Amino acid sequence: MSWETVIGLEIHAQLATRSKIFSGSSTAYGAEPNTQANLVDLGYPGVLPVLNTDAVRLAVKFGLAIGAQIAPRSVFARKNYFYPDLPKGYQISQYELPIVQAGSLQIRLPDGSLKTVGITRAHLEEDAGKSLHENLQGASGIDLNRAGTPLLEIVSEPDMRSPVEAATYMRTIHQLVRYLGICDGNMQEGSFRCDANVSVRPQGQQELGTRAELKNLNSFRFVEKAIEFEVERQIDLLEAGGEVVQETRLYDADRDETRSMRSKEEANDYRYFPDPDLLPIVLDEAFIAEVREELPELPEAKRARFIADYGLREDDVDILVASRPLADYFEAVAGTVKDDPKLAANWVVGELSGALNRDGVDIDASRVPPHALGELLLRIKDGTVSGKLAKEVFEAMWAGEGGADEIIDSKGLKQITDTGAIEKIVDEVLAANAAQVQQYRDGNQKVLGFFVGQVMKASQGKANPRQVNEILRKKLS
Amino acid sequence: MPTARPTIAELAGQLAAGDTSSRELTEATLARIEAADADLNAFINVCAEAALAEADAADARRARGEAGPLTGVPFAHKDIFCTRGVTTTCGSHMLENFVPPYDATVVARLKDAGLVTVGKTNMDEFAMGSSNETSYFGAVRNPWDTACTPGGSSGGSAAAVAAGLVPAATGTDTGGSIRQPAALTGVTGLKPTYGRVSRFGMIAFASSLDQAGVLALTAEDAALVLQAMAGFDPHDSTSTDAPVADYAASLNNELKGKRIGVPGEFFDAGLDPACEQAVRGALAEFEQLGASVVDVSLPHLGLSVPTYYIVAPAEASSNLSRFDGLRFGHRAAGAETLEELYKKTRQEGFGAEVKRRIMTGTYVLSAGYYDAYYLKAQQTRQLIADDFRQAFETVDLIAGPTTPTPAFRLGEKTDDPVQMYLNDIYTIGVNLAGLPGISVPCGFADNLPVGLQLIGPHFGESVVLNFAHQYQQATDWHQQVPGDAP
Numbered sequence: 001m002s003w004e005t006v007i008g009l010e011i012h013a014q015l016a017t018r019s020k021i022f023s024g025s026s027t028a029y030g031a032e033p034n035t036q037a038n039l040v041d042l043g044y045p046g047v048l049p050v051l052n053t054d055a056v057r058l059a060v061k062f063g064l065a066i067g068a069q070i071a072p073r074s075v076f077a078r079k080n081y082f083y084p085d086l087p088k089g090y091q092i093s094q095y096e097l098p099i100v101q102a103g104s105l106q107i108r109l110p111d112g113s114l115k116t117v118g119i120t121r122a123h124l125e126e127d128a129g130k131s132l133h134e135n136l137q138g139a140s141g142i143d144l145n146r147a148g149t150p151l152l153e154i155v156s157e158p159d160m161r162s163p164v165e166a167a168t169y170m171r172t173i174h175q176l177v178r179y180l181g182i183c184d185g186n187m188q189e190g191s192f193r194c195d196a197n198v199s200v201r202p203q204g205q206q207e208l209g210t211r212a213e214l215k216n217l218n219s220f221r222f223v224e225k226a227i228e229f230e231v232e233r234q235i236d237l238l239e240a241g242g243e244v245v246q247e248t249r250l251y252d253a254d255r256d257e258t259r260s261m262r263s264k265e266e267a268n269d270y271r272y273f274p275d276p277d278l279l280p281i282v283l284d285e286a287f288i289a290e291v292r293e294e295l296p297e298l299p300e301a302k303r304a305r306f307i308a309d310y311g312l313r314e315d316d317v318d319i320l321v322a323s324r325p326l327a328d329y330f331e332a333v334a335g336t337v338k339d340d341p342k343l344a345a346n347w348v349v350g351e352l353s354g355a356l357n358r359d360g361v362d363i364d365a366s367r368v369p370p371h372a373l374g375e376l377l378l379r380i381k382d383g384t385v386s387g388k389l390a391k392e393v394f395e396a397m398w399a400g401e402g403g404a405d406e407i408i409d410s411k412g413l414k415q416i417t418d419t420g421a422i423e424k425i426v427d428e429v430l431a432a433n434a435a436q437v438q439q440y441r442d443g444n445q446k447v448l449g450f451f452v453g454q455v456m457k458a459s460q461g462k463a464n465p466r467q468v469n470e471i472l473r474k475k476l477s
Numbered sequence: 478m479p480t481a482r483p484t485i486a487e488l489a490g491q492l493a494a495g496d497t498s499s500r501e502l503t504e505a506t507l508a509r510i511e512a513a514d515a516d517l518n519a520f521i522n523v524c525a526e527a528a529l530a531e532a533d534a535a536d537a538r539r540a541r542g543e544a545g546p547l548t549g550v551p552f553a554h555k556d557i558f559c560t561r562g563v564t565t566t567c568g569s570h571m572l573e574n575f576v577p578p579y580d581a582t583v584v585a586r587l588k589d590a591g592l593v594t595v596g597k598t599n600m601d602e603f604a605m606g607s608s609n610e611t612s613y614f615g616a617v618r619n620p621w622d623t624a625c626t627p628g629g630s631s632g633g634s635a636a637a638v639a640a641g642l643v644p645a646a647t648g649t650d651t652g653g654s655i656r657q658p659a660a661l662t663g664v665t666g667l668k669p670t671y672g673r674v675s676r677f678g679m680i681a682f683a684s685s686l687d688q689a690g691v692l693a694l695t696a697e698d699a700a701l702v703l704q705a706m707a708g709f710d711p712h713d714s715t716s717t718d719a720p721v722a723d724y725a726a727s728l729n730n731e732l733k734g735k736r737i738g739v740p741g742e743f744f745d746a747g748l749d750p751a752c753e754q755a756v757r758g759a760l761a762e763f764e765q766l767g768a769s770v771v772d773v774s775l776p777h778l779g780l781s782v783p784t785y786y787i788v789a790p791a792e793a794s795s796n797l798s799r800f801d802g803l804r805f806g807h808r809a810a811g812a813e814t815l816e817e818l819y820k821k822t823r824q825e826g827f828g829a830e831v832k833r834r835i836m837t838g839t840y841v842l843s844a845g846y847y848d849a850y851y852l853k854a855q856q857t858r859q860l861i862a863d864d865f866r867q868a869f870e871t872v873d874l875i876a877g878p879t880t881p882t883p884a885f886r887l888g889e890k891t892d893d894p895v896q897m898y899l900n901d902i903y904t905i906g907v908n909l910a911g912l913p914g915i916s917v918p919c920g921f922a923d924n925l926p927v928g929l930q931l932i933g934p935h936f937g938e939s940v941v942l943n944f945a946h947q948y949q950q951a952t953d954w955h956q957q958v959p960g961d962a963p
Contacts, residue, residue: 039579043799045572045806046559046581046678048713078795080842082819089798142803271842273851276685276792279714 001239002203005231006211007166007196008158009223011173012151013183014127014191015058021126021150022049022092022278029189033132033143041148043087048277051076055150056281058182059099059124060291062152065180065298066119068103073282076124076275081268084142085129093153095272098123099281100152106300107172108318110164117169118157125151146190152182158197158208163227167220170194174220175299179324187218194218198227199244200234209234210244214258216251226251230258302327310334310341319349325363326353329370336374343377351391355398368397376404389413389461416463419471422455425463426471429454440476448472482641482958485550485698492539492549499539499549499593503532506551506595510642516623519637521556521614522564523596531593538591546701548591553646555634556597557604558584558689559678563594567680568602568612568630571800571807571826581678582710583647583689590705598646599633602828603797604654604682606630607900610891611830618887619662620959621925625884628658628900634692635662639959645693645702649679651686652785653879653904656916659692660879660928663918665945665955666692667699670936671911672717674703675710681796683789684715686908695955696917696945700724703938719936727939728946733767735944736872742778743877743903755920755927756878759948763876766947773872775864780857781906782898787841787854788909793831794838800826833894862910869934874944878903879916879928907932915941918954926957 020027023040040047063070077095100122107115129147133140154173160166174192177183185192199211214230217223229251234244248267249258297305299321306317306327320330326348334344352373356363376393379385385393385408396407408414416422429451430437440447448469455468483491491497507525514520528551535549559565559577561584566572580588588594601611609617609632617632619625620640627636631648635658638646648655650668659666667690674689681687691702704725709718739760744753760770802808802822809821827835841850868875880900890897907914912932919929929948933940949955 042804044577044579044804045565045567045575045680045799046577048677048715050712050714080795080798082798082801084801084803084815087799087804089801090795269844271795271839271844271847273791273795273842273847276683277681277715 003200003231003235003238004203004205005161005163005227006158006199006201006208007160007163007227009156009160009166009170010195010197011154011156011170012193013154013173013177013185015055015150015152016181016183017052017054017058017150019052020148021052021055021124023148025148027149029186029191031145033141033145035145037129037144037147041087041144043089049092049275051278051281052150055124056099056283057291058150058180059122059152060283060288061180061182061295062122062154062177063100063103064288064292064295065176066100066103066105068119068122069101070283070288071097071099071101071281072284073097073280074099074123075280076278077272078275080271083128084140085131085144085147087129087144087147091126091128092275092278093125094123097280105169105172105176107165107168109168112314115159115165117159120155120157122152122154125153127151158199163224163231166196166227167224170223171220172299175322179296179299181296190218194223196223196227198230198234200231200238210246212244212246212258213248214251215248215261222251222253225253225256226258229256233258296324310345312341312345316345316349319353320345323363329363329366332370333374333377336371337377337381340377340381343380344374347373347377347394351394355394367400368394372397372403379404379408383415383417383464384408385413386415386461386465389415413462416459417467419467422459422463422467422471423475425455425458426451426468426475429458430475437476448476451476482694483644484694485547485644485701486695488550488644489546492544499532499535499551500529502549503528503551503593503595506643510595510637513640513642516618517620517636517640517642518615518617519599519633519640519642520553520596521566521568521599521612521633524563524594527563528593528595531588535591535593545590547587547705550592551595551643552587552592553596553598553634553637553643554584554594555600555631555647555649557600557649557680558647559680560584560594560597563597565597565680566614567604568600568614569826569828569831570613572680572805573613573807575806577678579678582675582712583706584678586708587647587702587705592705595643598631598637601630601632601654602831603680603793604630604649604651604687605793605830605834607653607657607897608885608887608890609633609658610887611828613828616887619884619925621663621884624886625925626661626887628661628880628884630654630658631666631692632658635659635664635666638662638664638692638694641958645691645698647689647706648692649682649687649689650904650908651682651688651789652908653901655690655692656879656904656914656928656930657901659916660918660930661884661926663926663955663957663959664692664694665696665699665915665917665949666690667696667703667915667938667942668907668913669703669707669938670717670913671908672715673913673936673938674706675708675713675716677710677712681792683792684796685792686785686789688908696915696942696949697725697728699915700728700942700946703942707938717936722936722939724939724942727943730943730947731767732763732944732947735768735874737763737768737770737944738773738868738872738875739770740773740775740778740868740875740877742775747881747899747902748878749882749922751922752878752880752882752927755922756876756929759919759929759952760876762948762951763944766951768944770876771872773868773875775861775868775906777857777860777864778906781861781909782902784854784857784861784909785901785905786837786898787850788858790834790838791842791851792838794835794842797827797831797835802826830894858909861906865906865910865912865932874940875932877930879930880904883922883925883927903930911935913938913941915945917945917948918957919948919952920954921957926954
């Protein structure tokens with residue numbers, strides 16, 4: 001039998017507000033445990049939540065970006081369960097009336113095809129704290145710094161049909177939230193997390209199979225691998241005559257497998273009800289229009305523009321628009337170079353990205369700012385430095401040795417364009433290689449490359465290769 | 478029992494005239510509590526030292542010419558309000574040793590006004606009860622008859638004011654917890670409109686119903702205290718930013734031409750005949766004052782008690798989840814696992830009534846029962862609120878009894894929760910509709926005080942205070958003192 005995989009994702013994106021969703025505590029990552037938890041975060045008797053309206057604005061921004069309905073009235077609800085890192089014994093979330101309803105997102109699969117994924121809803125909620133079990137001599141610690149951090153939970157329709165589609169969707173959401181500036185997307189710090197609902201069904205069957213919810217998928221690769229494992233597990237189970245049970249399963253990246261965490265029977269009854277401490281969020285058209293004005297150019301629009309306006313190759317564009325800062329960087333370089341966006345793209349995708357990756361530096365912190373790279377490219381364009389030596393100049397710029405002109409001067413990397421000087425070197429090379437000269441004259445054109453190499457070597461790479469070619473041909477003819 | 482119970486207005490006059498000092502008043506108050514409270518058990522905690530320091534500060538403030546109308550007057554807070562550095566128990570073993578690191582907004586505002594807090598008053602555990610018998614710290618006794626309950630849950634505040642220990646005290650009212658004990662102890666008890674007074678720092682029972690208010694000897698005093706308590710609080714999203722009226726300014730408005738609606742539903746078979754007689758007498762008094770009395774109907778009022786006993790426990794079951802022994806309050810010893818710690822802590826920390834309501838609330842919110850109970854209760858709540866709204870289209874005020882009977886005996890209803898719940902049958906609808914209400918003494922039944930309930934439209938605190946004050950200008954029921962023959 002052939003099987004169809006059905007996947008839906010729930011993504012938790014931490015909203016980039018300065019303070020928490022219901023208290024004035026800072027949301028900054030990495031502070032000493034429990035130093036960013038005030039009485040509201042600790043759930044002290046008598047305290048009350050007060051909504052941070054910045055979180056609302058960011059959620060609306062997301063909703064508008066996926067063409068969703070922004071609920072004119074949405075309601076916070078309490079999700080009740082006991083856990084040590086949940087101070088109030090309930091999480092404030094949205095249940096029946098989420099702020100963002102019925103949107104969709106187009107994803108571009110690795111084979112270049114497009115697919116639209118439905119987004120059922122996105123709702124605001126507070127994060128829980130963290131339980132710490134390490135280095136505490138068998139005891140458990142609770143860090144409530146994260147408790148009350150605003151989250152947007154983005155729930156997709158079960159529209160994905162393969163692990164690759166799921167990972168692509170997750171990447172596209174990740175790209176989008178960063179474009180919108182609503183989430184820093186940092187997966188190591190838990191700012192962007194994902195759960196997957198996975199089921200299989202016989203090809204052609206309408207009814208969905210029983211699903212398992214996979215937790216702890218904190219990288220794009222893990223999402224793909226965990227789903228791959230899970231699909232195989234479910235198919236094996238079904239083909240052996242077994243049944244899939246509805247349960248929550250934890251992905252173990254070290255063993256590359258999923259393990260049962262709790263079954264449906266053990267699941268909490270969350271006893272959702274509207275939170276009486278908070279008023280409904282009521283949004284008017286004017287507010288929504290105001291947020292719409294703040295929307296940046298979105299990735300797909302940017303992609304289309306880069307292809308149309310700059311005439312770039314699609315695969316280069318995909319790299320450039322992957323993140324907004326990289327795209328902005330490219331545009332700044334292209335603006336300096338003016339008439340050669342392809343050169344700018346080659347350098348941003350090539351040397352610059354290489355250096356960033358090699359040294360683990362963020363584009364925002366690039367040691368070569370865009371205008372400096374632009375200056376270097378202008379020096380290639382005007383023949384001051386060869387494309388090859390420009391790479392050496394770039395490395396020196398990256399090492400902080402100065403601007404392009406300064407380095408070209410100090411390292412003596414200026415291209416030799418003086419015809420007389422090049423002719424002199426050519427003459428020397430030809431004189432020293434009489435046998436090869438003869439070969440060339442006997443009709444072996446390939447030897448020209450040898451001479452070019454020798455001349456470049458003799459000029460320490462500085463001779464203008466176009467001129468070298470011309471002069472060699474002239475002298476050998 | 479003392480026979481002199483000076484009002485806030487009288488004490489403020491004496492302080493302003495320099496006839497007494499806050500220290501003198503506070504020392505006398507502490508002495509009265511010392512003498513009388515062994516019988517009454519109205520206080521869970523008396524903070525003599527802090528009170529005297531506050532009194533001295535009030536006297537100094539007066540000397541600087543910065544005193545307000547409440548500065549230096551002794552006062553008490555129901556032990557549900559968080560008081561910085563002062564134990565706040567909420568009447569529960571769970572919080573027996575809980576010392577809040579902050580002041581409730583109500584506490585902070587009244588402190589700013591210069592009231593001197595002499596102690597924290599006894600209450601039903603987590604405000605769940607109508608007789609003060611669910612308090613972990615023992616029942617409060619009614620100053621009119623110490624074999625009787627003072628009502629609840631603000632029973633300590635009511636008894637303390639009735640006995641003249643303090644001229645006024647805060648209370649909270651979720652289903653009648655200010656008005657019912659005020660009625661049963663013969664004092665004036667005001668529950669403002671939901672949202673008029675901040676809930677921040679008031680330990681939550683049922684968040685959509687809880688409202689802070691005041692128990693005092695007169696409507697005039699209640700107006701003075703409300704003036705200092707009321708107003709928007711950025712820490713409470715459900716508090717309203719509607720402007721706060723000048724409550725004293727309208728106290729003396731004439732009632733001529735005003736219309737009082739009397740719901741037939743308040744005069745049902747459960748109403749004690751002597752109570753009915755007292756309430757009818759009060760209505761006649763209002764007619765004497767120029768108001769007209771007309772019939773109105775609140776057809777869904779009968780749904781109040783069942784609606785309340787779904788909504789309030791549902792919210793309570795969630796609100797009380799934070800008492801898990803991990804961060805504050807009681808923590809059970811000897812638990813081996815997390816689950817055991819939760820279970821033992823809550824088993825030991827909560828009393829029977831609190832557990833009953835947590836279980837009821839958990840049940841009505843459960844998957845499969847939510848629609849039948851909680852959702853249905855939200856609908857009936859709306860019907861009850863609509864009834865009141867319609868009635869207020871034709872009348873200025875709604876009046877009736879506060880309770881079906883006068884004070885009952887301690888232990889009389891403890892084995893029958895439904896009988897206990899029915900004591901709030903006339904007050905609960907007002908909470909469900911979020912309206913302001915006041916109970917004022919209007920006579921006696923079996924030598925025990927009877928309360929008249931006056932209900933206003935939303936933010937109609939001025940209206941109920943005006944009616945209550947005019948009534949008190951014309952009658953002296955509120956001046957009857959326990960121990961004296963009525």
